[in-house]
Amino acid sequence: MIVDHIGNLSDALKGKKSTFALVIGTTDVSLIPGITVAGATPELTMFTPAADAEYLITGSCKVIKGVPVTPDGIPTPALLSRASLSLINVNKLVVNAGARVTPKIPFVDLHGEPGRDIRKGGxxxxxxxxxxxxxxxxxxxxxxxxxxxxxxxxxxxxTAAAVLTGLGFNGVEIVSSSSPNNPKELKRKVVEEAVRSAPRDTTERIYWLADPVILAVAGLAMGFRGLTILAGGTQMAAVSAVIKELSPEKLNSVGIITTKWIINDTTARLMELVKTLGVKLSHANLDLSQSQHEGLRVYERGFVKEGVGAGGAMALAMANGVTSENLVKKIDAFYSDLINAQR
Amino acid sequence: MIVDHIGNLSDALKGKKSTFALVIGTTDVSLIPGITVAGATPELTMFTPAADAEYLITGSCKVIKGVPVTPDGIPTPALLSRASLSLINVNKLVVNAGARVTPKIPFVDLHGEPGRDIRKGGxxxxxxxxxxxxxxxxxxxxxxxxxxxxxxxxxxxxTAAAVLTGLGFNGVEIVSSSSPNNPKELKRKVVEEAVRSAPRDTTERIYWLADPVILAVAGLAMGFRGLTILAGGTQMAAVSAVIKELSPEKLNSVGIITTKWIINDTTARLMELVKTLGVKLSHANLDLSQSQHEGLRVYERGFVKEGVGAGGAMALAMANGVTSENLVKKIDAFYSDLINAQR
Structure with a gap:
């Protein structure tokens, strides 16, 4: 089933004029200690989206020194996205859905605001x-x-787990994590409290449980006339569920592409969900075990996994003639640049 | 000479994937009574760029009622641009270089600020x-x-006249006006005072005499790898002069497309200037005398003339298969929509 989907979506990307949009935002959920590794400390998570955007567009960050890393020191998947997009001809846009820290580069503003703690309404x-x-x-x-x-x-x-749970899916079991040790119990507690306090009306329930990014990505897909690739894992499944509620006919022109590390992590659950939702799923099949850098080889052991549209960006590059060998080389080169810049 | 240029630039637009970017901003120069008709009063000129952007993108304005009009009630040339772009497949982006009033639609922010009175440094x-x-x-x-x-x-x-004068050209004689009665003496007085107070260093001189939009358009052209069409009249000649100072090799991939009403207004002066600068010039040859609406037929008598990239948008549509008859029909239909919306 997945193989079939991969084939379809890769063909759909071949030779097509594309725009890659990175949607950034923050939610105060990331301030709950232990819930995310997308930043070295809870406070630093507020800088991660802006820093990711700056790195993706310019190759270096302005709002922080270096680039975003996990507490283990693994760099942001923006590295994979930037390397992939640098090898092909594609428009790049940063879209701010609502971030506490905004990037010091040009970005499209949606006039949103940062997401709040979903236990009190996101x-x-x-x-x-x-x-x-x-x-x-x-x-x-x-x-x-x-x-x-x-x-x-x-x-x-x-927030993706909360939205999915609020819409009747088994959210917490489905969602992945950028840590190899997914803090599922903590997520479950937060999600359950949020869902208990959420309004009954479906649309208002979505807003209560969501973050600004989920809503913005859904809106982009609802407005776009061509094929929208949601580049991510379980968060993009949540976006699909939102689209299915708000504009169901649009799901026909939407597909999800993620990384194989997400597919490996979520086992069959993500596949079941997207099948239920009726949305295509594919993944980029890149092997980082041949990388020169330990900080990249650990992706093969479940660190980071996805983010900044890495899966979709890699798939876009590979569908347009970039070999996996050349892609790993480029990722390695960009990683070396990072290390040298910090010396 | 012009005919030759038209041919080249139109061919260059045919069948090409294009992005249309509207760069907006304000300068406090527009608060000087009588200097511009781009707004019904000096104060309303601060709303014009945001309203133009909203109309271009969504078909209606949010920051003002109706659409921007001249004191005579002639509507914004955004009407011509929107009609043209609605007939072809093109990306549309609004870019805020620095506007006192910002549009209530998504736009790319360049983190600039509104331009000041150029007599005290723009x-x-x-x-x-x-x-x-x-x-x-x-x-x-x-x-x-x-x-x-x-x-x-x-x-x-x-501001275009000031930049051109500051760079050694006869700015005031060259520039056009959206009024059939170009207030040249007032412009000359303002420009002379600004140039007298400007720093000697060429780059700082440009900043002193410019507005945020001139700088942003020059920057866009300097970064873009393909063909940049500067869609406007004398303002875009000033942009060309700035590019020539800051990044002269970039002028080879830049062309100006304006309206025939600008060409008629500036007689030979604009042509001489662009020849000196070494930049191609072309114009869209649309005849609005066949329009159903007096508010559009007056373009043929020198009202409004250009703005919101109207010349470039019309040329882009016509290079991509839109007949002038169909374009006039679409412009008329959009004009009728405006009138009906106000009833």
Whole structure:
């Protein structure tokens, strides 16, 4: 089944004019200690999306020194995305759905605001409506054949789990984590408390449980006329569930592409979910065990896994003639640049 | 000579993937009574760029009621641009270089600030450097073959005249006006005072005499790898002069496309200037005398003339198979929509 999907989506990316949009935002859920490794400390998670965007677009960060790393020192998957996109001809846009720290590069603003702790309501209704409306307008005004959308929002898998749970799926069991030790019990506790306090109305329930990025990515897909590739794992499954509620016919022109590390992590659960939702799923089949750098080889052991649209960016590059050998070389080279810059 | 240029540039637009970027900003020069008609009153000129952007992207304005009009009630040339772009497949982006009023739609922010009165220094050095650097990054990240850049900044022809004068050209004689009665004496007085107070260093002189939009458009062209079409009249000649100072080799991949109403207004002067600068010039040859609406037929008598990239947008549509008859019909239909919306 997956093999079949991979074939379809890769063909759909071949030779197509594409825009890669990185949607950034923050949620105060990432301030809960232990819930995310997308930043060396809970406070630093607020800088991660802006830093990811700066690195993706310019190759270096301005809002922090170096690049975002996990507490173990593993660098951001933006490295994989930047390397992939550097090898092909693609528009790159950064879209701010609502981030506490904004990047010091040009970005499209959706006039949202940072997400709050979902136990007290993630996104206020009027803010949510504004984010979705503006993202839809942006999607409508992009005329490429393919729109690949990545995300950077620490604790985004927890809000994704909350949205999925709120919509009747077994959210916490499905979601992945950027840590090899997925803090599922902590996520479950937060999600359950959030869902208990959420309004009954489906749309308001989504806003309560979501973060700004989930809403913005859904809006982009709802506005875009071509094929939208949701580049991510379980967060993009949550986006698909939101699209299915708000604009179900749009799901026909949406597919998810993630990394094989997510596929390995979530075993059959993500596949079951996307099948239920009726959305195509594919993954980029890159092997980092041949990398020169231990900080990249650990991806094969379940560290980081996905983010900043890495899976979609790698798939886009590989569908457009980049060999996996050349892609690993480029990723290695960019990693070396990072290390040398820090010396 | 012009005919030759038209041929070249139109061919260059045919069948190409394009992005249309509208760069907006304000300058306090527009608060000088009588210097511009891009707004019904001097104060309303501050709303014009945001309203133009909103109309271009969504078909209606949020920051004002109706659409921007001249004191005579002639509607914004955004009408011509929107009609043209609606008939073809093109990315549309709004870029904020520095506007006092920002549009309530998604836009790319360059982290600039509104331009000040050029008699006391138009754009502060660090702001100018930021605008140019961010615009260059944005241009680098657009991968289309053609980038068409329009502008909306009331009093932009006065700052254009100042920049051209500061760089040794006869600025005031060259610049056009959106009024059939070009207030040249007032412009000359403002420009002379600004140039007298400007620093000697060429780059700092440009910042002193410019507005945020001129700098942003120059930066976009300097970053973009394909063909950049500067969609405008004398303001885009000033942009060309800035590019020639800051990044002269880039002029080879730059062309200006404007309206025939600008060509008729500036007689031979604009042609001489662009020849001296070494930049190609072309114009869209649309006849609005067959329009159903007096508010559009007056373009043929020198009202409004250009703005919001109207010439470039019309040329892009016509190079891609839209007949002038169909274009006039679409413009008329959009004009009718405006009138009906106001009833």
């Amino acid at each position: 996104v206020r209704k009027e803010v949510a409506e504004n984010i979705i409306a503006n993202a839809t307008v942006l999607g409508e005004n992009l005329s490429e054949e393919v729109l690949v959308v990545g995300e950077s929002i620490p604790a985004g898998t927890t | 754009v502060r050095k660090e702001v100018a450097e930021n605008i140019i650097a961010n615009a260059t990054v944005l241009g680098e990240n657009l991968s289309e073959e053609v980038l068409v850049v329009g502008e909306s900044i009331p009093a932009g022809t006065t």
